[in-house]
Amino acid sequence: MTSKKERYQQQLRTPGIQLRATRSKGRHVMASESLPKGTLVVSEESAAFVLLKASMDELCLRCVRPLDEGDSKGQQQSLFGSAGNSKGVVCGGCIKQTYYCSSECMNSDHERHSLECEVVRHLPGITAMHSTDYALMRLVLGVLVNRYLETVATMPSTRTPTEFVFDLVSHRKTCDPKWLACVEACADDFVQYLPEHLSIPASEIVTLACRINSNSHAMVDPTGNTNQEVGVGMFPMVAMLNHACAPNCSFVSTTHGRMIVRTLRDVEAGEELCVTYVDLCTPRSERRGKLLETKHFWCECERCSCLSGESEDAFLDAILCQECKSPSAYYSSKDGESTCTQCGSTITQEQLSLASFKAEQAHTDAHDLFKARHTDSALTAYAQFIQRFENTVLHPNHHLLISAYATMMNCAQRLRDYVSAIRYGSRVIQKMRPHVPSNWPELADFEFRMGELWEIVGMAVVEGIIAPSELESLANDGLIQVQSGAESCQEVGSYVVREHALRCFETCLSMRRVAYGEEHVRTIEAGEQVARLNERDQERPVFTEYK
Numbered sequence: 001m002t003s004k005k006e007r008y009q010q011q012l013r014t015p016g017i018q019l020r021a022t023r024s025k026g027r028h029v030m031a032s033e034s035l036p037k038g039t040l041v042v043s044e045e046s047a048a049f050v051l052l053k054a055s056m057d058e059l060c061l062r063c064v065r066p067l068d069e070g071d072s073k074g075q076q077q078s079l080f081g082s083a084g085n086s087k088g089v090v091c092g093g094c095i096k097q098t099y100y101c102s103s104e105c106m107n108s109d110h111e112r113h114s115l116e117c118e119v120v121r122h123l124p125g126i127t128a129m130h131s132t133d134y135a136l137m138r139l140v141l142g143v144l145v146n147r148y149l150e151t152v153a154t155m156p157s158t159r160t161p162t163e164f165v166f167d168l169v170s171h172r173k174t175c176d177p178k179w180l181a182c183v184e185a186c187a188d189d190f191v192q193y194l195p196e197h198l199s200i201p202a203s204e205i206v207t208l209a210c211r212i213n214s215n216s217h218a219m220v221d222p223t224g225n226t227n228q229e230v231g232v233g234m235f236p237m238v239a240m241l242n243h244a245c246a247p248n249c250s251f252v253s254t255t256h257g258r259m260i261v262r263t264l265r266d267v268e269a270g271e272e273l274c275v276t277y278v279d280l281c282t283p284r285s286e287r288r289g290k291l292l293e294t295k296h297f298w299c300e301c302e303r304c305s306c307l308s309g310e311s312e313d314a315f316l317d318a319i320l321c322q323e324c325k326s327p328s329a330y331y332s333s334k335d336g337e338s339t340c341t342q343c344g345s346t347i348t349q350e351q352l353s354l355a356s357f358k359a360e361q362a363h364t365d366a367h368d369l370f371k372a373r374h375t376d377s378a379l380t381a382y383a384q385f386i387q388r389f390e391n392t393v394l395h396p397n398h399h400l401l402i403s404a405y406a407t408m409m410n411c412a413q414r415l416r417d418y419v420s421a422i423r424y425g426s427r428v429i430q431k432m433r434p435h436v437p438s439n440w441p442e443l444a445d446f447e448f449r450m451g452e453l454w455e456i457v458g459m460a461v462v463e464g465i466i467a468p469s470e471l472e473s474l475a476n477d478g479l480i481q482v483q484s485g486a487e488s489c490q491e492v493g494s495y496v497v498r499e500h501a502l503r504c505f506e507t508c509l510s511m512r513r514v515a516y517g518e519e520h521v522r523t524i525e526a527g528e529q530v531a532r533l534n535e536r537d538q539e540r541p542v543f544t545e546y547k
């Protein structure tokens, strides 16, 4: 008989990586030898996963491919009754909640789905009645079904065994009581519908829901086209990695629902391998608050323990000194008064809070317009926000500015103002870089988008749609060398594509090789762009439009 620890270590197959457990850190993953950047730490198939409601009729529940890529395109068939979708194959038994790309996928999932179908049918009603998350309860069901199938398995499975899910921390005692009360009421109804062989006390359903809540991972668009979250799954080995606000690893989902963790930089033997559970560009207090609320611990990582002024972290929510406006200064607060670390001028705590509040309010107003798709008005509101607060009130690396420029980039792209989108995008990269590790996947995505934008702009110049003089705003920002004026549109445009688009795609490629690995669809996509531009070419650019 192998011990539980050995079974865990067998799952973490990578040499040089060890699972440890201590009182202060709980279980965690260590590098037992030095690991170069880009080392695959874990590659795991979920113990169970579900698709979010918005993706349910877009992706196959079996292979997670888009439904219209399956061979049953346009067919309407069902193992359980009538079907009503023009894409893929739908189960009529649980009424538009389970779709497959092909009848092969449907048939191979039949044994599993037949165990859950009846409960799934009632799930929208049960979860709505108790204000409980549908995906959470469907994942509870998925785990129970997979656990049952493991006990009767005749076929070897590549999935991580569900026994590891039942070992994860639940934090049930420290959960939000209101949330817990809803889940408890929901569990009471839920167990009524469970078939006999899945039967389990309602209280255990609640603990399982808490485990899922504390340890699940979002799965993103498997096509690699967007960062949209499409599903959520249980990856118990990935869940062994603790959090740090300056992580040395990141996790990304792959096509077909796997989750992989890779090192982002060279790691020394004896270092703990960590990922992040929160957005790294949010201020320390926000990160800590979110971790406390959702993961039930107070973050004491190196970045959070750094004293103000010793790290860039202090600037994420810093108000500029109203006297000296120095970007290397911040207000140090004591006894209700804040003193500038550079010039010593003081400001009251109320004045400081008011300045932050006004900036946050203006930012929220602009963002609301964006969400309502009033793109022109949103862009105007953001421009006013920038004019009013950047360099006067907010520190240049303030998190609201990062978020504002990222949304302005989206707005400009929606409005097909690609030159402005480049300007905003370059600000995002510049402001984000100090707060994220090298080879950070999100930063690589921005580089890719910048590559696309530079190529669009370059080709538009070649074709005379954009005059070279229109690039002046980029030249003023130091983003492009000013041309002498003697060059033709063809020369200027080609220069833009070669020197800017290609460089961005190359940067993205080298980052994704580390964070995603050579075989990931996103690395391949970046490699293809580099190869295409290197071979260049008179063809028009192929780009995905931002919606």
Ligand SMILES: C[S@@+](CC[C@H](N)C(=O)[O-])C[C@H]1O[C@@H](n2cnc3c(N)ncnc32)[C@H](O)[C@@H]1O
Residues within 6 Å of the ligand: 024, 025, 026, 027, 028, 168, 169, 171, 214, 215, 239, 240, 241, 242, 243, 244, 295, 296, 297, 298, 299, 300, 301
């Ligand atoms: C996904 S699990 C990580 C594995 C966990 N240590 C275990 O023993 O199962 C997340 C939980 O680990 C703990 N944790 C993760 N990172 C931590 C950190 N930096 N400091 C303290 N606790 C942490 C918290 O209890 C958190 O809810």
